Amino acid sequence: MEAEVDKLELMFQKADSDLDYIQYRLEYEIKTNYPDSAGKKNPVTLLKELSAIKSRYQTLQVRFKPIAGAQKETKSRICATFSKTMTLIQELQKQTDLELLPLTEEEKTAAEQLR
Amino acid sequence: TLKDEVNIILDKASLESQQSIGFIKATKILMK
Amino acid sequence: SDLEQLCSHINEKIGNIKKTLSLRNCGKEPTLKTILNKIGDEIIVVNELLNKLELEIQYQEQTNISLKVMVFLVMKQNKK
Numbered sequence: 001m002e003a004e005v006d007k008l009e010l011m012f013q014k015a016d017s018d019l020d021y022i023q024y025r026l027e028y029e030i031k032t033n034y035p036d037s038a039g040k041k042n043p044v045t046l047l048k049e050l051s052a053i054k055s056r057y058q059t060l061q062v063r064f065k066p067i068a069g070a071q072k073e074t075k076s077r078i079c080a081t082f083s084k085t086m087t088l089i090q091e092l093q094k095q096t097d098l099e100l101l102p103l104t105e106e107e108k109t110a111a112e113q114l115r
Numbered sequence: 116t117l118k119d120e121v122n123i124i125l126d127k128a129s130l131e132s133q134q135s136i137g138f139i140k141a142t143k144i145l146m147k
Numbered sequence: 148s149d150l151e152q153l154c155s156h157i158n159e160k161i162g163n164i165k166k167t168l169s170l171r172n173c174g175k176e177p178t179l180k181t182i183l184n185k186i187g188d189e190i191i192v193v194n195e196l197l198n199k200l201e202l203e204i205q206y207q208e209q210t211n212i213s214l215k216v217m218v219f220l221v222m223k224q225n226k227k
Contacts, residue, residue, distance in 0.1 A: 012153065019160040026167045041187050043170035049190050053197065057121060060200050064124065067207045068131060074214040075138055081221045082145060088225070110141035118189065121196045128203040135210045142217050146224060 079114050 027044045034042040041049070093099070103111065173179045 012157075015157060016160070019157065019164060023160065023164050023167060026164065026171060030167070030171060040184055043173045043183060044167065046183065046186055046190065047166065047170065050186075053190060053193055054117065056197055057117060060197060060204060061124065064128060064200075064204050064207075067204065067211060070211050071131065071135060071207070071214060074211065074218055075135075077218050078138075078142055078214070078221050081218070081225050082142075085221070085225045106144055110144035113137055113141040114145065118193050118196065121193060121200060125196060125200050125203060128200065128207060132203065132207060132210065135207070135214065139210070139213060139217065142221070146220065 082114060 030042055030044050036042055036045055173183055
């Protein structure tokens with residue numbers, strides 16, 4: 001039984017290396033028949049570049065996804081803290097009867113934008 | 116296609132950048 | 148599952164060989180050659196777009212850092 005298993009394993013290894021050799025020979029033939037010239041690449045090179053582009057895009061997508069979520073969370077924390085500060089100031093204003101200057105146009109637009 | 120997908124995500128990223136720039140400016144004004 | 152893994156490994160290699168075989172005659176026929184060239188040009192364009200996207204992502208990561216600093220400053224101001 002052991003011998004059978006070893007034999008089977010050898011067959012798979014041979015099949016694997018045969019496939020690698022076929023791939024290598026095909027690519028070699030294409031590269032030889034159609035060498036890369038300026039701006040014109042052979043099919044094998046293009047195939048490799050295509051898979052490189054796809055994996056690079058996947059990597060950038062994974063990098064980009066968490067950024068939007070993190071930004072949203074940070075912005076909402078800033079807004080929440082600002083509104084707390086504004087409430088505090090209004091409370092203080094009441095208690096001290098101090099009249100604060102009204103918001104300037106620029107500050108109003110900024111507050112609007114934050115809201 | 117892949118190109119379309121990249122264009123879509125690029126537009127989205129640029130839009131978000133613009134929004135963040137505006138947000139940071141507004142925050143700085145209110146912090147003065 | 149080992150056998151399934153082995154099977155998919157071999158199938159993947161066979162798939163690659165089939166793909167390369169189909170490309171074998173690509174460079175001979177003029178029409179396929181123009182398609183090849185077009186694909187080459189498209190790859191250059193997509194690479195440039197990915198460069199732009201990478202810069203945009205770096206910029207957004209920087210923006211995130213400055214927003215985090217802002218949270219800290221706003222909270223400090225709130226305490227004050």
